[in-house]
Amino acid sequence: MATNSAALVRKESRFDQWLIPRLPPIANDAIALLDLKAGNRCFRPGQEIVSEGRRCNSVFLILEGFAIRYRILRDGQRQILNFLLPGDFAGVTNCHFGTAIFTTKTLTHATVAPIPLAKLMSLFHTHPQLAAQLFWLFAVGDAVVAEHLIAVGRRPATERIAHLLLELLTRLQAVGLADERSFRLPLTQEVISDVLGLSIPYVNRVLQQLRAASLVRISGHLVVVENIEELSALADLEQTYLKPLPIAELLSDHA
Amino acid sequence: MATNSAALVRKESRFDQWLIPRLPPIANDAIALLDLKAGNRCFRPGQEIVSEGRRCNSVFLILEGFAIRYRILRDGQRQILNFLLPGDFAGVTNCHFGTAIFTTKTLTHATVAPIPLAKLMSLFHTHPQLAAQLFWLFAVGDAVVAEHLIAVGRRPATERIAHLLLELLTRLQAVGLADERSFRLPLTQEVISDVLGLSIPYVNRVLQQLRAASLVRISGHLVVVENIEELSALADLEQTYLKPLPIAELLSDHA
DNA sequence: CGGCGGGTTGATACTGGTCAAGAAAGGTGG
DNA sequence: CCACCTTTCTTGACCAGTATCAACCCGCCG
Numbered sequence: 030m031a032t033n034s035a036a037l038v039r040k041e042s043r044f045d046q047w048l049i050p051r052l053p054p055i056a057n058d059a060i061a062l063l064d065l066k067a068g069n070r071c072f073r074p075g076q077e078i079v080s081e082g083r084r085c086n087s088v089f090l091i092l093e094g095f096a097i098r099y100r101i102l103r104d105g106q107r108q109i110l111n112f113l114l115p116g117d118f119a120g121v122t123n124c125h126f127g128t129a130i131f132t133t134k135t136l137t138h139a140t141v142a143p144i145p146l147a148k149l150m151s152l153f154h155t156h157p158q159l160a161a162q163l164f165w166l167f168a169v170g171d172a173v174v175a176e177h178l179i180a181v182g183r184r185p186a187t188e189r190i191a192h193l194l195l196e197l198l199t200r201l202q203a204v205g206l207a208d209e210r211s212f213r214l215p216l217t218q219e220v221i222s223d224v225l226g227l228s229i230p231y232v233n234r235v236l237q238q239l240r241a242a243s244l245v246r247i248s249g250h251l252v253v254v255e256n257i258e259e260l261s262a263l264a265d266l267e268q269t270y271l272k273p274l275p276i277a278e279l280l281s282d283h284a
Numbered sequence: 285m286a287t288n289s290a291a292l293v294r295k296e297s298r299f300d301q302w303l304i305p306r307l308p309p310i311a312n313d314a315i316a317l318l319d320l321k322a323g324n325r326c327f328r329p330g331q332e333i334v335s336e337g338r339r340c341n342s343v344f345l346i347l348e349g350f351a352i353r354y355r356i357l358r359d360g361q362r363q364i365l366n367f368l369l370p371g372d373f374a375g376v377t378n379c380h381f382g383t384a385i386f387t388t389k390t391l392t393h394a395t396v397a398p399i400p401l402a403k404l405m406s407l408f409h410t411h412p413q414l415a416a417q418l419f420w421l422f423a424v425g426d427a428v429v430a431e432h433l434i435a436v437g438r439r440p441a442t443e444r445i446a447h448l449l450l451e452l453l454t455r456l457q458a459v460g461l462a463d464e465r466s467f468r469l470p471l472t473q474e475v476i477s478d479v480l481g482l483s484i485p486y487v488n489r490v491l492q493q494l495r496a497a498s499l500v501r502i503s504g505h506l507v508v509v510e511n512i513e514e515l516s517a518l519a520d521l522e523q524t525y526l527k528p529l530p531i532a533e534l535l536s537d538h539a
Numbered sequence: 540c541g542g543c544g545g546g547t548t549g550a551t552a553c554t555g556g557t558c559a560a561g562a563a564a565g566g567t568g569g
Numbered sequence: 570c571c572a573c574c575t576t577t578c579t580t581g582a583c584c585a586g587t588a589t590c591a592a593c594c595c596g597c598c599g
Contacts, residue, residue, distance in 0.1 A: 106438045126525060128524065150415075150419075153416060157415070160405075160408045168376060168379075171429070172381070172385060174429055175365050178436060219576095228556050489548090
């Protein structure tokens with residue numbers, strides 16, 4: 030079972046040291062199985078982990094730090110697709126095309142474990158339950174992007190921002206990187222605007238309103254949600270996708 | 285290897301009959317392995333295959349017909365996330381949460397093969413390469429949604445529409461359901477607007493411009509791209525994600 | 540024949556973009 | 570600890586892409 034290898038990892042304290050977040054079991058499994066301690070790579074803020082147009086045969090398990098996946102358009106505009114938090118796999122989509130179609134760039138210092146796609150796939154033969162867990166992670170990732178698309182496609186700016194902040198709060202809580210109402214993350218207004226498809230000045234104005242209404246405060250790299258209830262009412266956030274059932278329960282249910 | 289079972293399926297002509305599209309190998313594999321001929325379900329246009337809020341423990345392989353995945357917001361607005369074409373798996377994300385968070389609804393008559401998630405997962409033990417192929421399909425699906433998000437987030441209406449039509453053309457060609465410049469699909473202006481986050485009247489006006497410029501013509505359920513070059517120039521379409529490498533090639537490459 | 544889902548149009552409003560510039564804030568070397 | 574530079578944040582004036590609302594029309598189906 031998953032718990033064996035996960036427990037195994039937890040014992041190794043040096044490794045645990047910077048494994049601050051509570052990675053999902055799949056991540057711990059992968060770490061144990063692939064001996065990921067060996068090939069870790071560290072990135073500085075703003076470095077590209079995966080670059081659009083370049084070859085890519087590996088996925089990257091984020092162990093520490095934050096990253097974004099995005100595309101730069103012809104006219105120089107940027108659309109950020111999603112945030113990559115500790116425990117997420119980066120580059121999964123990219124590596125299936127041989128050459129990357131999106132760029133993944135670090136937002137902070139980050140520790141990342143590269144896993145060659147071939148190695149991962151070959152593990153399926155010996156550890157089939159790993160595949161199932163990966164699917165589960167994928168499904169969550171897909172849901173995050175889908176919710177994001179809904180926000181960008183159909184919600185006004187204020188709701189989008191509220192939605193984004195609550196999504197991040199919830200996801201970060203899940204990995205132990207946020208407390209009840211706040212988290213640290215270098216969320217510049219430029220980043221927010223590129224995530225949500227807005228302009229920087231407009232994001233600024235909306236943020237001022239939210240601040241004036243005592244709903245959120247972003248100062249430096251600290252994001253504080255001052256009134257979760259009201260902000261949630263604004264955001265209309267789907268909670269299910271951020272708190273998915275453990276895979277075991279899914280398989281035991283009946284149609 | 286994958287080809288065995290795929291070839292096996294192709295021989296069965298009665299089954300092949302309505303398997304007009306060239307399903308990807310994974311689909312044919314699944315069909316063979318799971319004996320999907322047995323449990324097929326037929327849907328009429330406008331029926332829900334998966335309903336938001338209801339339990340969901342299966343994925344659905346689309347064998348014939350078209351569907352959309354969407355969410356209805358509080359205020360009644362709809363955001364369509366993606367189109368499901370023959371060969372696509374529907375409900376994959378949903379079934380990982382126990383209860384569906386999106387709705388999948390038929391656009392035409394459709395034939396669908398339900399696959400209990402548990403059944404699929406258990407196959408990984410006996411057919412590990414199936415998992416790898418499913419990942420590949422997933423990656424393509426993710427890329428489609430991601431490109432969609434980019435269009436909605438950062439592109440003006442005309443480009444969005446051009447992008448959408450070319451995406452559909454290319455995807456349909458891949459399964460043998462479109463010729464060089466046209467395809468049939470009940471693409472109402474309401475659907476287009478809900479896919480792209482626009483209003484119906486505006487879609488109408490943009491469509492008129494495109495028609496006036498002899499770029500596209502939508503009449504009834506027939507979509508004809510009259511000038512692929514110009515439309516492509518407009519759309520700035522990423523082709524890579526619609527023509528991914530076969531999985532074998534990916535695994536043989538080196539970092 | 541009537542109803543209805545689509546498509547089309549016009550008038551009008553507004554959300555959010557653009558441009559331009561300045562003020563803070565944060566980081567860095569001396 | 571300060572001067573300086575860069576990044577980020579703010580603000581204002583103005584503009585434009587799209588939304589809304591409200592008809593009306595058309596073709597199809599029962």
